[in-house]
Structure formats: structure tokens, C-alpha cells
Amino acid sequence: MSTPVRNPDSTSPEVMTKRAWWLVVLNVLIPGSAQVLAGNRKLGRFGLGATLVLWAAIVVLAVLWFTAREFTITLMTNFWMLWIVQFGLAFYAVLWVILTIDTLRLVRLIRAKPTARPLVAGLTVIALVATAGTAAYGAYLTGVGRGTIESIFGGGNVAEPIDGRYNIMLLGGDAGPDRMGLRPDSITAVSIDAETGAATMIGIPRNLYRVPFSADSPLLQEYPNGYDCGDECLISYLYTYGEEHPELYPDAASQGSTPGIEAMRDAVEGVTGLTMQYYVLIDMQGFADLINALGGVTVEVPERVVLGINGREPVGAIEAGTRTMDGAMALWYVRTRYDTTDFVRMERQRQIQQAIMTQFEPTNVLTKFQAIAEAGAQVVRTDVPQGMLGRFTDLAGKTQAQPITDLELVPPQIDHIHPDYAHIHQMVADATSPAEPAS
Structure with missing residues (x-):
């Protein structure tokens, strides 16, 4: 059937201008429709079909997002699904280039009014970019994103909550030229309610003595009365001990871990009485990159912090008040040892950790996705499997909506040299128990 759009009066600039606007706008709103009306119908039907498939996929995804968010996130972080999405987006990019260029051909711009030609061409270019x-x-x-997920997250076991909670060991690895290997500078057990997302962060001092081990730990035979070797046997030294005795944890590598991390896991479980289902190791040397990728972190500095190392001249200071820190400043803030104690440093480390958790919002991640992904692949190592990403992402949204409970196992609450671990276990149990409902 012949129509004015397919067979217009090409001698009339008014008709051709109106037709040009219609075709360009239709190409933007319903790709393929311009070809069905005025060009190659076979190409147009293919473009329309692809457009309808895309609209249907978006509708289904939107419905799933509001009705089964955890499943949707799990699906969209699956390695093979990301391949399909990447291929699909590349396909639509090529298709829309072809349809837009063909639409510009169908417009017959030379027949439109001279004043309308640059506007029509400009809209076509904008449509192509959009x-x-x-x-x-x-x-x-x-x-x-697919590369980042593949490099960070493995295909390990999907764990069920224990007593209604997920427990994760968070280590800040402090490797440097003045150290023999990596030594955890920051040790935190994060316990998250599997339903509400309520989180408790348990700070463990790196200079904690006489760490006990559970009955199934291979370290128990060597240290049946706790980690006491007659010298300074601090909990942080267990990472190096594990790396020096890989025979204690022969399956560590196949499970996405290392003997040092497994030794630390056993130690953290002995200290807290909680089973650590997963670990996350953050390289403190690359810590600054992640914060810079986020655009900095904002923290409330309670008092002036001098930056430096004891015995050397300070290099600066961070004044009290609300401060937005870049990566370098945040790294100084959590590591400075000038005229301070490890326990004060622990408080600052927890501040930065909580700031990252609360400021790691979807809008922030999406606008800085590439930089965050590249930084994360460099500084994060974990045995959290891809299959748990949906669950943990959903929980993270709930966690951000409520205050985080902070339990620091430091003096005067505990004696870090002669700890009462039964008392510590009770403190942890109290901090991780569900809140009593309001009267």
C-alpha cells in the first residue's frame, strides 16, 4: 500500500520537512518503524522485532527487581549472563547505528527546507549517541564488571546463615618494603543478620595475645593452650605462621584462600566464638585507589590527628571536624602511629570501613563504575562466591539503612595481654543478638 511517507511529493519542501521530522523521531522512539513505513520493510521488521524483545526484557527485569531483587542481582552478576548482556548491548549498538544511518538516507535531507536541515541532522546525531x-x-x-567479578569472586560454596547470621572476616593487609610478607594491620569480624541486615563490626586488636583455637583447627595440636610461643605471639603473626606452614591447610588454594588466611580465620573464630563463613582481604597499599575511585570518604574526626611515625618528624595533621578525605589522606588517617596507640588506630580504621560501607551506594557506584571496578580488582581478595553476590548486595542495602553496632575488643573492656576469652565470647554474643522489640 502506497502512503505519503513512503511516496511523498518530493517537490514540496514543506512535505519533505514534515516527513523528515516524523522519520527521525520514530527512529528514536521505535527503532525499525521508519524502515517499515518508508524503507526496507524486511530491515524494519527485524529492527521492530529486536526493539520489542528489548522492551519485553526491560519490563521483565523491572518486575523481577521489585518482586525478587535478590534473584535479579544474582542473575545479573552471573558470569555467563554478563556475557549475554554484553553481547546483546553490542548487538543493539550496531543495529541502532545501521537503522539511524538508513533513516538519514530515507529522510532525503536535501529536499527539506534549508533552515530545517541542520536541526534534523543534529537530532539524528543526538539520537545516534543516545x-x-x-x-x-x-x-x-x-x-x-564481568572481568572484575571473575577476578575477585570465585565459584565456591553458597553458605547458609549460622544462627540467623552471616559472619565475614575482614582483613586489612599491610605488606610493605620494611616487612617480611603481609601482616594483617586491621582485623574485623563483621556479623550480619540474614533477615534485617543489621550489622555488628567486631574490632580485634592485632596485638592480642594467647588466641585460642577451635577443636577442628590444625593449630590446636601445636598450641593447645592458645597461641603462646614464649615470645610475643600476637594474633597478627598467625598469618605469617600459616604461610610458613602450608601443610596445615593443604586445601586452602583450591578453596580460594591461602594458609595464612586460614590461620587467621581459625584465630578470629577462636576469639569471637563465631564461625567465619567468608573472608575479605584488602591490600592497604591499594586501599587509597578504592577510596579515590569512590570520590573520597567523609568522616567525623573527633580530635586533631598528627600524621607520622614515632621517632620521626610528623608530615602533617588532620584537624578535628567533618573531613572529606582522598585515598592518601584516608590511608594516613588509619595508619599514623605518631603519639598514639594501636587501639586508637583501630577506632580510626573502623571509621573508614564504616564510611566506605555507607557511601558505597548504587548511584555512586554507577557514576564511577569503571574506576571502582578496576580498583576493586587490584585491592580485594575474597572467597565469597558469585552465587552470594545477590544475597549480600540485597543485605548491604538493608545495612546502610540502619546504624552499625561497633564492638571494639580493646582495653579497658578487655586485657589484650591476658584476655578472658569466655568473657569476650559473651560480649560478642550480646553484640550480635537481635535487638529487643520496643515496648
Whole structure:
């Protein structure tokens, strides 16, 4: 059937201008429709079909997001699904380039009014960037995300909550040129209610003595009365001990861990009485990159902090008050030892950890996704499997909506040289028990 759009009066600039606007706008709103009306119908039907498939996929995804968010996140962080999404976005980018260029051909711009020609051409370029450009960039970011997930998260076991909670050991690895290997500078047990997302962060001092081990720990035979070797046997030294005795943990590598991390896991379980289902190791040397990728972190500094190392001249100071820190400043804030104690440093470390947790919001991540992904791949190691990403991402949203309970196992609450571990276990149990409902 012949229509004015397919067979217009090409001698009339008014008709051709109106037709040009219709075709360009239709190409933006319903890709493929311009070809069905005025060009190659086979190409148009293919473009329309692809458009309808995309709309249907978006609708299904939106419904799943509001009705089964955890499943949706798990699906969209699956390695093979990300391959499909990346391929699909690349396909639509190419398709929209073809349809837009063909639409510009169908417009017959030379027949439109001279004053309308640059406007029509400009809208076509904008449409090309908005559709094909966005799809191409989305395909690129999907590839970045897929690579990051593959490099950080493995395919380990999906764990069920223990007593209604997920427990994760968070280590800040402090490797440097003046150290023999890595030594955990920051040790935290994070316990999260599997239903509400309520989180408790348990700070463990790196200079804690006589750490006990559970009955199934291979360290128990060597140290049946706790980690006491007659010298300074601090909990942080167990990482090095584990690395020097890999025969204690022969399956560590196959489970996405290391003997040093497993030794620390046994120690943290002995201290807290909690089973650590997963670990996250953050390289403090690359810590600054992650914070810079986030755009900095904002913390409330309670008092002036001098930056430096005892015995050397200070290099600066951070004044009290609300401070937005870049990576370098945040790293100084958590590591400075000038005229301070390890226990004060622990409080500052926990401040930065909580600031990152609360400021790691979807809008912030999306706008800085590439930088965050690249930084995360460099500084984070974990045995959290891909299959748990949906669950933990959903819980993280709930955690951000409420205050985080902070339990610091430091003096005067405990004696770090002669600790009463039964008392510590009770403190942890109290801190991780569900809150009593309000009267």
C-alpha cells in the first residue's frame, strides 16, 4: 500500500520537512518503524522485532527487581549472563547505528527546507549517541564488571546463615618494603543478620595475645593452650605462621584462600566464638585507589590527628571536624602511629570501613563504575562466591539503612595481654543478638 511517507511529493519542501521530522523521531522512539513505513520493510521488521524483545526484557527485569531483587542481582552478576548482556548491548549498538544511518538516507535531507536541515541532522546525531553510544558504552562497562567479578569472586560454596547470621572476616593487609610478607594491620569480624541486615563490626586488636583455637583447627595440636610461643605471639603473626606452614591447610588454594588466611580465620573464630563463613582481604597499599575511585570518604574526626611515625618528624595533621578525605589522606588517617596507640588506630580504621560501607551506594557506584571496578580488582581478595553476590548486595542495602553496632575488643573492656576469652565470647554474643522489640 502506497502512503505519503513512503511516496511523498518530493517537490514540496514543506512535505519533505514534515516527513523528515516524523522519520527521525520514530527512529528514536521505535527503532525499525521508519524502515517499515518508508524503507526496507524486511530491515524494519527485524529492527521492530529486536526493539520489542528489548522492551519485553526491560519490563521483565523491572518486575523481577521489585518482586525478587535478590534473584535479579544474582542473575545479573552471573558470569555467563554478563556475557549475554554484553553481547546483546553490542548487538543493539550496531543495529541502532545501521537503522539511524538508513533513516538519514530515507529522510532525503536535501529536499527539506534549508533552515530545517541542520536541526534534523543534529537530532539524528543526538539520537545516534543516545542509543548506539549508550549501548556501546554499556557493553564496555558490562565487560569491565564481568572481568572484575571473575577476578575477585570465585565459584565456591553458597553458605547458609549460622544462627540467623552471616559472619565475614575482614582483613586489612599491610605488606610493605620494611616487612617480611603481609601482616594483617586491621582485623574485623563483621556479623550480619540474614533477615534485617543489621550489622555488628567486631574490632580485634592485632596485638592480642594467647588466641585460642577451635577443636577442628590444625593449630590446636601445636598450641593447645592458645597461641603462646614464649615470645610475643600476637594474633597478627598467625598469618605469617600459616604461610610458613602450608601443610596445615593443604586445601586452602583450591578453596580460594591461602594458609595464612586460614590461620587467621581459625584465630578470629577462636576469639569471637563465631564461625567465619567468608573472608575479605584488602591490600592497604591499594586501599587509597578504592577510596579515590569512590570520590573520597567523609568522616567525623573527633580530635586533631598528627600524621607520622614515632621517632620521626610528623608530615602533617588532620584537624578535628567533618573531613572529606582522598585515598592518601584516608590511608594516613588509619595508619599514623605518631603519639598514639594501636587501639586508637583501630577506632580510626573502623571509621573508614564504616564510611566506605555507607557511601558505597548504587548511584555512586554507577557514576564511577569503571574506576571502582578496576580498583576493586587490584585491592580485594575474597572467597565469597558469585552465587552470594545477590544475597549480600540485597543485605548491604538493608545495612546502610540502619546504624552499625561497633564492638571494639580493646582495653579497658578487655586485657589484650591476658584476655578472658569466655568473657569476650559473651560480649560478642550480646553484640550480635537481635535487638529487643520496643515496648
